[in-house]
Amino acid sequence: MTSAAVPTPEPTLAPETVLSVEGLEKSFTLHAVDGRTVEGLRGVDLLVRERSHVALAGLSGAGKSSLLKCINRTYVTGAGRILYRRAAGEVVALTELDDSAMAELRAAEIGYVSQFLRTEPRRSAHDVVARAAIRMGADPAEAHDLAAVTLRRLNIDERLWTTRPVLLSGGEKQRVNLAAGIVVAPRLLLLDEPVSALDPANRECVIEVVADLTARGASVVSVFHDLDAIRRLADEVVVLVGGKVVDQGTTDDVLDRGLDLEQELQPL
Amino acid sequence: MSSIATLVQADPRTSRVLDETSKREIRRATLTALAIPGYQVPFGSREMPVARGWGSGGLQITLAVVGPTNVVKVYDQGEDGGVNAANLRRLVRDSEGVATTTDAREADVIQTRHRVPEDALGEGQILVLQVPVPEPLRGVERDMNELRRMHAESDYARMWVSLYEDVVRNGVITRTTGYPCTVDDRYVIATTPIPRWDVPKLHQAPHIALFGAGREKRIYAIPPFTDVVPLTFDDIPFEVEEVAAPCRCGLVSPDGAADAYLVELPAQDGTSTWVCSDADWCARRRVDAGLLEAESLQEVEL
């Protein structure tokens, strides 16, 4: 705890860095079970540069999705902090923002696409994506057109646009969720397993779209179990084991070093 | 031993219907009512020799405001000669010793049920109306406290809703008598018991209008030169009754400037004739037009 005489320094980030995770810890206290604590993240450090794509790799349960959720504030964190540089330039600590501010930031700049294939009930795909566009600041008059463009880019058959989402296949839902996340390109996109349910052709399509996002200025932190996708998309790879970072660096370096990892990361 | 004749003779002690204290209270209530145009002032309504619902409220006001030199006209639905009007007129005359008339132009105080005289009344004249139901919101709310609150806060939304529903259901606002009006841009009153025809006469009138409800124990008033605006929607103008057919003597017709309120007299054979409601006014008009002998004017026992 800092004493009253010493003011907490304004958070800063190195230039060209958009996100910095510092010593992040996350544990779950299961009051409803027996009060035990389960550790999720045990001191994670991570840097994301502007316009770069960082892929999180590791076994299931290593903490990859948890890390994304911590950044998005879906999870409440313990020790450590997460710094983020806003589009306007100021640096904020996501871990310290109040709920309203975080909600606004999500709507304005941070996108999150969940691994779960669940879309908003009783709303057509087109509507879901259009509303997401409006929430992220698009002009309501243009939102439907914007949504159409994005749905098309992700190869979603126009006949499915007005279908109720419960009738869509897993892969279709996954692409609709992705469409909602990128219809208005966020500054920071958190992607959790965006191709897991896709056939090769659609997978290819999504990979191109995600690559294009970074090319146009978005920063991405992703979770992939797909080595090929990682090689093609990620500038850097961070390997998590048991809630800790065990390796990080450029994609080629990390993947060359972690040949054992390759065995475990083969597509299921 | 008394004879029936002596018993029947008017006894000055017992023919006084209202004592001075009562009159004073009613006058105070009336002054309060005039000070707050349109506000229903509660008052201690006395037992009158007429039954409740037969003009006891109007009667009390007339008795309270009238002085020995005043001239009083009492009429009912335009007729001075009707039983009720005659009864009330006799009561006032015997109790207060005032002179009476059928000519609205000569009267200081005109007590009426259901009509405002066709003659335009002037400053110094007082119109006393007999009111059965003083509460304009009566059909819309039952709770007394809520009614008081609505008037106090000028919260007449429920009234507007009932007018809206009326138009929706019937295409027009169907109220015939007792049309709700806003007085002095503040309180809403029931103009009961006068027909729509008479409502515009109240607006900026030079005379005083006093409304007495004996059974409900309320007095409300419109002082001279006060705004009285019927409640209606901007796009639905307030309309008065149409003149359906020319009157019996032909002086009032739909083609000419309709200047009097007509009532229908059904005949045995199913046909009907229309006559002026205000009998005295009509008679004088007919005399002027040469349709009637002047002597026939004084038919009514005063």
Next chain:
Amino acid sequence: MNDWALRVQELGRIYGPGGAECVAGTGPEFGRSVSPTTGAVVGCWDIGFHVSPGEALGVIGESGSGKSTVMRCIAGDQQTSTGRITLRSVDDGATDLGSLTDSERRALRIDQLAVVYQDPSEGLDLHVSAGGNIADRLTAAGWRHFGNIRERAAELLARTEVPLDRMDDPVATFSGGMRQRVQLAKALANRPPVLLLDEPTTGLDASVAAGVLDLIRDLLEETGVAAVVVSHDFNVIETLTRRCLVMHHGRVVEEGLTDQLLEDPQDAYSQRLVGAARG
């Protein structure tokens, strides 16, 4: 927090004697709302939050949690015992609504603050037509042109998906779901900046509730109103809100982003509640 429409600070409501002194010994850590010293019931205590335009805040709790008490205090249906409630639209937030007279409070309900009740008969006059219920709000706000009133009422009913050919039917003839739609239309008639919804779909059949929920979701997004949604139903909270509070024994035990509360509740009671709802 520059942009807020409704702010509640240290709101408390006690039924019975004792004032602030009787609060000790009550609350989630003691497992009761009844004061051990005076027997007074602490309906709610130390409640604070704000809502911005275009935002919906959820208040979750089981029965007896105090969530409805909070809502009724804000609505003005109940007096507060302590605390401040302010609206941006009233004196720029300088005036505590609790200091206003009943009639001033009522005036706010015309176009500053609207409420949708769980029981539609609380917010509607059942004897009056659907259009007439809306005309009630419009005329209270000064509308006097019949044609305009009717047009606006029709527009609102169309938006809340009430069949237009039923516009002139008394609301008493409507089903529960339809009544809620009329209540919504009426609440939004004068475009209030703040809307309170108390268990808006509870008591409706599942399919009907889903339709009403979707409608509310769309309306909240379209109108940009600042909303407080009180519910025990997580589905409702998740669909409509992005931040929420969990109440238990009259206190807020946890608050956070809605998705965080549903996926990572911190408080023991919150975890039980979410666990029971979500499995």
